[in-house]
Amino acid sequence: MWPQGAIFVALPLLGPILVWLLTGRGMSAWCDNPKLPWCSHHKFLLLVWTTIYSVIGYASYLVWKDLGGGFGRPLALPLGLYATQLSISWTALIFLFAAHNPGLALLHLLLLYGLVVSTAFIWHPINKMAALLLLPYLAWLTVSTSITYHLWRDSLCPKQQAQPMEQGGH
Structure with missing residues (x-):
């Protein structure tokens, strides 16, 4: 597995590292708000x-290895789709933690969910284990999308929340 496997496992970690560098201490104050008891601590989220990024990195290595390594044409769709969903995932983290824009993060997470499902279907005939390793990612996307939705709806974007209809004759 060494060194290619280690590179594939480490590559997805660039996203959380970038988010950490962009946010610094600002992340902890944002999601540790006592008014948001359902929001997980930022250290837990990261x-x-x-962990998820390391697992999907290893899964991408399995696909790469089973398709003969290198970067030839057979790898274009399976790893191109993976690269796309990885960049969308990083963008969602940046919108959520660095830009504090849960609305845009939510849109990216919903798109990401479809991309990860598509990636699993493309990877399944190549390497079943790689496709199965995406299942915890899908489970976590469900949780993080729910958290992001609540952040958007409940407290951090009051201008984007639906306003109740005014009482009266209008």
């Missing part, structure tokens, strides 16, 4: 994302 730990889970880091």
